[in-house]
Each structure stands twice: as C-alpha cells, then as structure tokens.
Amino acid sequence: MRLAVVGAEGRMGRMLIRAVAETEGCTLSGAVEREGSSALGQDAGTLAGLPPLGVTVTDDPLTVFAATDGVLDFTTPAATTVFAELSAQARIVHVIGTTGLAEADFRKLAAAAHHARIVRSGNMSLGVNLLAGLVRKVAAALGEDFDIEIVEMHHRMKVDAPSGTALLLGEAAAEGRGVDLAETRVSTRDGHTGARRPGDIGFATLRGGTVIGDHSVTFAGPGERITISHHAEDRAIFARGAVSAALWAHAKPPGLYGMADVLGL
Ligand SMILES: NC(=O)C1=CN([C@@H]2O[C@H](COP(=O)(O)OP(=O)(O)OC[C@H]3O[C@@H](n4cnc5c(N)ncnc54)[C@H](OP(=O)(O)O)[C@@H]3O)[C@@H](O)[C@H]2O)C=CC1
Numbered sequence: 001m002r003l004a005v006v007g008a009e010g011r012m013g014r015m016l017i018r019a020v021a022e023t024e025g026c027t028l029s030g031a032v033e034r035e036g037s038s039a040l041g042q043d044a045g046t047l048a049g050l051p052p053l054g055v056t057v058t059d060d061p062l063t064v065f066a067a068t069d070g071v072l073d074f075t076t077p078a079a080t081t082v083f084a085e086l087s088a089q090a091r092i093v094h095v096i097g098t099t100g101l102a103e104a105d106f107r108k109l110a111a112a113a114h115h116a117r118i119v120r121s122g123n124m125s126l127g128v129n130l131l132a133g134l135v136r137k138v139a140a141a142l143g144e145d146f147d148i149e150i151v152e153m154h155h156r157m158k159v160d161a162p163s164g165t166a167l168l169l170g171e172a173a174a175e176g177r178g179v180d181l182a183e184t185r186v187s188t189r190d191g192h193t194g195a196r197r198p199g200d201i202g203f204a205t206l207r208g209g210t211v212i213g214d215h216s217v218t219f220a221g222p223g224e225r226i227t228i229s230h231h232a233e234d235r236a237i238f239a240r241g242a243v244s245a246a247l248w249a250h251a252k253p254p255g256l257y258g259m260a261d262v263l264g265l
C-alpha cells in the first residue's frame with residue numbers, strides 16, 4: 001500500500017515515516033509539510049533519521065494525494081479538515097490522529113467520509129483502546145456513587161486540552177454509564193466551585209517536560225477507589241497503530257471508522 005505522511009517534520013510525522021518504512025507491504029509515497037517549513041526539499045528518510053528513501057518533502061499536497069492509496073495525518077485541526085476534503089476528492093484512505101477538533105471540524109470529516117475511508121482516533125495505540133473498553137465496562141457496573149475523574153499528563157509542547165485520549169476515555173465512561181459526556185463533562189475547577197455534582201465526569205490536565213502521554217481513570221466510591229492507567233513510553237505505538245489502521249481501511253468502503261473497528265474491539 002502506498003502511504004503518504006502529512007506534517008512530516010512533526011514529532012509524530014517523523015515516527016510515521018519510520019513506521020511506513022519498517023512495515024512490509026507499505027511504501028512511502030509522499031511527505032508533506034506546510035509552506036515555508038525548513039523540511040521542504042529534504043529527503044523524508046533523512047528527516048526521520050533513516051537512510052534516504054528517495055521521497056522529497058513537498059508543500060504540494062494535491063500532487064501527493066493524487067499518487068497515494070492513503071495518508072497518515074497527525075497535524076492540526078485546520079490542516080486536517082483541508083486534507084480530509086482532498087482525501088475525499090482522491091477517494092483514498094485518510095488516517096487522522098490529530099486532536100483538538102471542534103464540532104464543526106467533525107462535521108467536515110463526516111462529509112468527507114462519504115467518499116474517503118477515514119479512520120480517526122484520539123489515540124491509535126492498542127493499550128489505550130483496550131483501556132477504553134475496560135472503562136466502559138467498569139462505568140456500566142458501578143453506580144453514580146462512584147465519581148469518575150480522568151487525569152492526563154503530556155509534554156510541554158502540547159497545544160490542546162483535555163487530550164484526545166482523555167476525551168476518548170471520557171466518552172467510554174459516559175457510554176458505559178448511559179449519559180451524554182457533553183452534559184456531564186467538567187474540565188476546569190478553580191475558586192469556590194461548590195461540592196462535586198453527582199454524575200459529573202471530571203478532567204484534570206497536567207503539562208510538563210517530555211512526557212509522551214499518561215492517562216488514568218479513577219472511580220472514587222464510598223470507602224474505595226479503582227484507578228486504571230496507561231503510560232505511553234514510545235510514540236512508535238501511535239505510528240504503528242496508524243499504519244495498521246491504513247492497511248485495514250484499504251479494503252473498506254468509504255466511511256468514518258475508529259480504532260475499535262480496526263482492532264475488532
Ligand atoms: N491519535 C494519536 O494516537 C496521537 C495524536 N497526536 C496528535 O497529533 C497531532 C500532532 O502532534 P505532534 O506530532 O506532537 O505535533 P507537531 O507540532 O510536532 O507536528 C505537527 C506537524 O504538522 C505540521 N503542519 C501544520 N499545518 C500543516 C499543513 N497545513 N500542512 C502540512 N503540515 C502541517 C506542523 O508544521 P509546523 O510546526 O511548521 O507548523 C508540524 O510539523 C496533535 O494533535 C496530537 O495531539 C499525537 C500523538 C498520538
């Protein structure tokens with residue numbers, strides 16, 4: 001399968017180039033960066049710390065999308081929505097790891113999925129998607145006397161909060177409990193907040209250093225507490241998940257899929 005990477009110079013972009021190069025049956029067909037990037041003109045392999053791959057980083061996504069079977073996209077919401085339109089025009093696979101998307105962005109992805117095969121997830125790792133299944137089950141088993149709190153920590157360069165993973169876990173908890181996350185979500189607490197509202201799902205965000213991604217979900221009940229956690233130790237887990245998602249979606253009809261579909265969870 002021919003796969004292109006957009007946001008090629010990013011922390012994830014470079015991991016994705018490596019993952020494509022290391023996966024049997026995949027070839028890197030293109031590497032895209034934004035206009036003005038210092039990576040333009042470089043070989044994508046060299047950029048990713050590999051021997052040259054013969055693929056030059058370009059700021060022309062149109063040409064790249066016309067000559068690939070799939071695109072791996074861990075960029076920004078603004079870029080991802082534009083790339084989704086291009087994926088729809090080219091009728092290709094679009095794997096989206098970008099987080100921080102707003103409701104309007106999700107609507108654009110849903111429109112693009114009429115023609116593109118889109119796989120989107122706030123976390124592409126096997127571990128987090130298994131954790132989400134556990135959270136759903138625990139939330140379904142426990143009543144509202146168990147308060148749900150989600151804590152995440154990421155590196156100092158992360159620009160969105162709560163993380164896509166924290167929101168994915170919050171959705172799993174809300175589904176398990178049979179409630180709407182939008183109505184129960186509490187993402188900030190400061191000053192005289194009053195007592196915790198029964199049924200709320202709380203989020204706390206920590207940022208610092210080089211932390212790749214730590215998440216924990218706590219169910220705090222009367223006299224006991226359950227905490228389930230995931231610690232990402234290497235960004236390769238996300239990149240490998242993205243490549244698996246692309247290979248999985250290659251044979252699927254157009255639509256909007258998630259990692260639970262890919263992993264058969
Ligand atoms: N779902 C998952 O499993 C994971 C998701 N993520 C998410 O992926 C995203 C990227 O993370 P990360 O790699 O750390 O961030 P980076 O900022 O390191 O990388 C993003 C890259 O995209 C580039 N970019 C921005 N706009 C465009 C554009 N229009 N065309 C081409 N390239 C563009 C940026 O260039 P420039 O810097 O020059 O603007 C940058 O090189 C985030 O939303 C993050 O939360 C991260 C890890 C795992």
Ligand SMILES: O=C(O)C1=N[C@H](C(=O)O)C[C@H](O)C1
Pocket residue numbers: 099122123154158162163164165166212213214232
């Ligand atoms: O920005 C990151 O780095 C990460 N983003 C994703 C998120 O928002 O959850 C996934 C991972 O935790 C790393």
